[in-house]
Amino acid sequence: MMQSDFYRPPVGWTGRIDGTDEELLRWHQRITPVNLLNGSLPVLKPHQQGLVFLGFSSDEGVRRNKGRVGAAEGPAALRKAAANFPVHFDSDLLLIDAGDIVCKDGQLETAQQSLSDTVLTIRKAGYLPVLLGGGHEITYGHAQGIYQHLRMRKRGEKLGLLNIDAHFDLRMTGAEGPTSGTGFWQLAQDCKLEGTPFCYLAVGVQANSNTQQLFRIAGDLDVQYVDADAFHLQDKVLLQAAISQFLRDVDHVYLTIDLDVFSAAFAPGVSATAYNGIRPDGLFLECYRAVLQSGKLAGIDIAELNPSLDVDNRTAKLGAALLFEMISNLHYH
Template identity: 90%
Template sequence: MMKPDFYRQPVAWTGRIDGTDEELLRWHQRVTPVNLLTGSLPSLKPHQQGVAFLGFASDEGVRRNKGRVGAAEGPAALRTASSNFPVHFDGELILADVGDVICKDDLLEEAQQTLSDTVLTIRKAGYLPVLLGGGHEITYGHAHGIYQHLRVRKRGEKLGLLNFDAHFDLRMKGEEGSTSGTGFWQLAQDCKLEGAPFYYLALGIQANSNTQQLFRIAGDLDAQYVDADAFHLQDKALLHAAIGQFLRDVDHVYLTIDLDVFSAAFAPGVSATAYNGIRPDGLFLECYRNILQSGKLAGIDIAELNPSLDVDNRTAKLGAALLFEMISNLHYH
């Protein structure tokens, strides 16, 4: 159920206008605001696809995780950085913006439940949820909503969780509850309660960003990971093999990109910068496009953009470029 106190209605996207002919259009001319409290997503025609942008304006999980706050402003910055993109996609694709889920009065768990319910609404309407973060506490609400949708369908489908990140985000919950670092641990506990398999692949893991305990927990959960060295040393075979096998093992994929996986030279506007993070280069794009083109995408989000720490909107532009790649290579169920 949508909680009005945790929802902010969308506003119209704006930007440069070169004309109204199809070849002159920009994203802001194709995005339709949809207030989910008063309306619903437009019905899709057979074989038509739709994307629903949803912000998660929260950094309460970052605060609880003792990080630098500011990511609550990430959704607005990602929209601004994306608005003027030229339209290079099928004219039949519907782009909708359904507003933001907000974290009110530090009530993160309630915000995550609202996020989960909103993702379920988007999936039931046949749209791909494209979420704009926000701290990485976005993961638990987003993926939980996809799991809910698969349970409603009752087809025994397997969901894989794929995370580009320097961190495992497998911390156990403490006294404060959920944080930006507990999402995948929480999902693993849910899977255990449901008797469901836990499929998790993390790409870009840094040894200097994860304790021995986190590596042990990853092992205990049979989580798979490829460390950042595979990207630095251009180990294409290892990367493609890991991603390919993971995609074969699951029916659907939840994909999250924590912008702190990238080198601080490209992504200074995050809570925890990585001087030796991966580069958004050709090797990364090969991996990213393989996932996008798999036809198994069930949801995607961009996390940890902190505009207050950004330099020349560099991180916002990187996050927006990832959205442009996603729309350009869109294949989902």
């Protein structure tokens, strides 16, 4: 059950107003705030689609991982960067802002549980969770909520975990507990206990960002990965084959995009910048759209935006542009 102390209700989105005719609308004019403590999500009509923006205001996992804190302010920056986007989507699409889950007093584990419970609520109502980070500790709570929903459905559906990231995030938990780098390790352990397949594809992995131990753990867990060189060298065949096979093998997809996968020229506002990260170019968009258009998306999040380290809002604008692409290509379960 969602902890009220870890929930911050939504505030209205604001931005430029050119008019109220459909062709003049901007995102902030189509967002409906819903306080989940006081009410439930609107009931979707048959065949209607809806998505729920939910922030995860936490960088406790980054702090524990000895990174640069500040990502707790990421959700607000992403909303601000997206608010003035023009509306280019169906008038029947419902866009809800459900506020933020906050990490209070360093209690990351409780915040992650609250996030998981809220994602479950969103999925049960038929909406797509669109989560705004926050550190990459967002992964554990988000994916757990989706797994829980699938277990309740009792259909034996397989969830695929797709991480676009320079890092595997397969660190084993230590004395400090979970961090921004342990999410997929935690999920692997949970899958083992539940007897659930652990189906994980990491794309954009950098050798200079992962120890030999992490590559070994990835091998032990049968993790599939494509390193960043495939993007650098424009290896379209390898990328498309890996993503296509992954999509064929699963029933649903949890997609997380860690903004530190991108070159520091495009994403300076992250804890761990990458001078040789990938570019948000045509090849990346082809891969991204393949997932969005697969009809298997069960949840998506944008992680690791740190506004205090951003330059000219470049990283926030990149994260917001990824959200724009998501809505423009929206097909989900």
